[in-house]
Amino acid sequence: VGKSCLLLQFTDKRFQPVHDLTIGVEFGARMITIDGKQIKLQIWDTAGQESFRSITRSYYRGAAGALLVYDITRRDTFNHLTTWLEDARQHSNSNMVIMLIGNKSDLESRREVKKEEGEAFAREHGLIFMETSAKTASNVEEAFINTAKEIYEKIQEGVFDINNEANGIKIGPQHAATNATHAGNQGGQQAGGGCC
Amino acid sequence: MLTSVPHRKTWRKSKKTVQVTRSFPTFPSLNAWEEFRGLLPVDGEPNPGVGLGVEEGLLCQMVHSPEFNLFPDSVVFESNFVQVKRGRNWIDINKAPNTVALGVTSSVPCLPLPNVLLMARVKWHPGQSQTWNRPSKAPKIILRRILPLKFVELQVCDRLQRILRLRTVTEKIYYLKLHPDHPKTVFHFWIRLIQILQTGLSITTKDPRILVTHCLVPKNCYSPSGNSKLVQKKPQASHPSESLLQLMAKGESEALSQIFADLHQRNQFRSCKKMKIHKICTEKYTAREDSIPCTRDLSWRESFTCGEWERENPSGPQPLSLLSTLAASTWPQLAPSIGNSI
Numbered sequence: 001v002g003k004s005c006l007l008l009q010f011t012d013k014r015f016q017p018v019h020d021l022t023i024g025v026e027f028g029a030r031m032i033t034i035d036g037k038q039i040k041l042q043i044w045d046t047a048g049q050e051s052f053r054s055i056t057r058s059y060y061r062g063a064a065g066a067l068l069v070y071d072i073t074r075r076d077t078f079n080h081l082t083t084w085l086e087d088a089r090q091h092s093n094s095n096m097v098i099m100l101i102g103n104k105s106d107l108e109s110r111r112e113v114k115k116e117e118g119e120a121f122a123r124e125h126g127l128i129f130m131e132t133s134a135k136t137a138s139n140v141e142e143a144f145i146n147t148a149k150e151i152y153e154k155i156q157e158g159v160f161d162i163n164n165e166a167n168g169i170k171i172g173p174q175h176a177a178t179n180a181t182h183a184g185n186q187g188g189q190q191a192g193g194g195c196c
Numbered sequence: 197m198l199t200s201v202p203h204r205k206t207w208r209k210s211k212k213t214v215q216v217t218r219s220f221p222t223f224p225s226l227n228a229w230e231e232f233r234g235l236l237p238v239d240g241e242p243n244p245g246v247g248l249g250v251e252e253g254l255l256c257q258m259v260h261s262p263e264f265n266l267f268p269d270s271v272v273f274e275s276n277f278v279q280v281k282r283g284r285n286w287i288d289i290n291k292a293p294n295t296v297a298l299g300v301t302s303s304v305p306c307l308p309l310p311n312v313l314l315m316a317r318v319k320w321h322p323g324q325s326q327t328w329n330r331p332s333k334a335p336k337i338i339l340r341r342i343l344p345l346k347f348v349e350l351q352v353c354d355r356l357q358r359i360l361r362l363r364t365v366t367e368k369i370y371y372l373k374l375h376p377d378h379p380k381t382v383f384h385f386w387i388r389l390i391q392i393l394q395t396g397l398s399i400t401t402k403d404p405r406i407l408v409t410h411c412l413v414p415k416n417c418y419s420p421s422g423n424s425k426l427v428q429k430k431p432q433a434s435h436p437s438e439s440l441l442q443l444m445a446k447g448e449s450e451a452l453s454q455i456f457a458d459l460h461q462r463n464q465f466r467s468c469k470k471m472k473i474h475k476i477c478t479e480k481y482t483a484r485e486d487s488i489p490c491t492r493d494l495s496w497r498e499s500f501t502c503g504e505w506e507r508e509n510p511s512g513p514q515p516l517s518l519l520s521t522l523a524a525s526t527w528p529q530l531a532p533s534i535g536n537s538i
Contacts, residue, residue, distance in 0.1 A: 020366045024343040
């Protein structure tokens with residue numbers, strides 16, 4: 001569905017059309033500023049293949065936010081959202097912020113899932129919703145930053161106990177927070193010449 | 197005082213409550229131990245693994261840090277590598293002084309063998325010793341990926357150059373040269389680890405102190421009649437679908453079939469691209485290592501189903517860190533090869 005592409009676009013501001021499948025977990029990070037505060041987003045890009053689910057679910061723990069991604073050109077990825085959402089909620093902090101992402105919005109001609117359907121699913125399950133394109137970078141910044149803002153607001157409201165690092169939030173040496181955000185759902189890919 | 201007489205020794209980790217009992221077999225060469233003298237843990241003395249930088253190193257510190265808090269009770273075996281590529285000689289893939297920290301650990305400490313591979317990038321400060329695991333000025337270390345070991349094949353590629361070949365199930369291939377600052381002992385550890393990952397570890401089934409609730413003998417070693425026999429290592433598959441069918445039959449099935457289906461699609465995509473390039477450019481084309489089609493020998497993946505020791509979710513907690521047990525059993529067995537090289 002393009003999770004790794006979304007991450008690459010967010011962290012490196014580039015798009016790679018062909019990626020290797022993500023096995024296990026890959027990591028990305030980026031510093032952002034919210035409310036004048038420097039915040040490091042640490043993003044875990046989990047394998048999207050259904051068969052890896054038992055592996056990836058062990059990494060949900062400690063996430064403050066998650067991006068649940070489907071591909072607007074593949075109805076099946078939308079149909080699987082419920083089970084992924086259940087999985088995420090079952091194995092993570094109950095306060096975790098979840099952003100529903102309909103990716104590949106640039107492929108309008110191949111669209112199989114209407115935007116309204118995504119909105120309705122998000123409304124029904126209390127998620128934030130956004131359509132993105134990792135290829136054109138449309139809404140990619142917004143997707144990650146809005147998720148981070150939502151987490152930040154929950155911190156301000158006292159929903160997240162920032163003294164408990166199990167919540168995925170850590171106050172840095174100069175009050176910079178780290179938000180662990182997980183990109184979820186099927187079909188992530190990542191490639192590159194170097195291994196690290 | 198070390199002797200060649202078998203003895204048992206208890207190794208209690210100072211930081212953790214894990215207690216490991218070691219069993220040292222008889223060694224053929226006492227001289228081989230001379231080099232190791234002082235490296236074996238003696239109560240009150242520092243852990244030699246720490247001294248060699250293979251335990252409690254940067255990678256371990258990072259994954260155990262509050263930021264990640266991963267596998268907190270598991271030991272991490274790690275070393276630094278430089279990624280290289282094949283040429284007439286091995287060439288560093290990066291000009292920048294980056295190293296790759298490669299480590300194995302266990303998702304839960306009660307697993308008898310490691311099941312997780314960790315990869316991180318380490319950026320050192322100019323002039324800094326690159327293997328010292330507790331530098332005064334910490335290098336920048338960035339965890340890049342966590343891979344289940346069952347989807348990774350590790351091989352010794354070049355013993356002299358101390359190069360490992362790491363191949364993922366998606367046919368991504370990396371050549372990793374052990375950092376020159378590491379002593380040769382460390383490469384022997386990796387050789388031994390690879391052997392253990394490929395063939396298993398006898399101690400995991402024989403040590404009565406390890407409470408194992410399931411039979412560790414690979415399921416497919418049993419015949420229906422109840423007679424067990426060793427399964428011979430299969431020859432290289434002659435036909436790709438044959439390999440796939442073997443894997444399907446062995447039950448690894450879903451994960452692999454999806455991976456290979458995707459791989460085929462990708463390889464077709466890549467092939468199309470390559471064909472186009474080939475048409476445009478009439479120069480002789482050499483396939484990149486990382487685009488090797490998945491129709492190559494897949495027999496190494498037999499290990500996916502090869503035993504209880506690879507199970508992700510053990511049925512119950514066990515008191516020992518068996519990864520430590522692995523390390524413990526590894527030490528003495530390394531001695532002969534070290535002896536040979538003296």
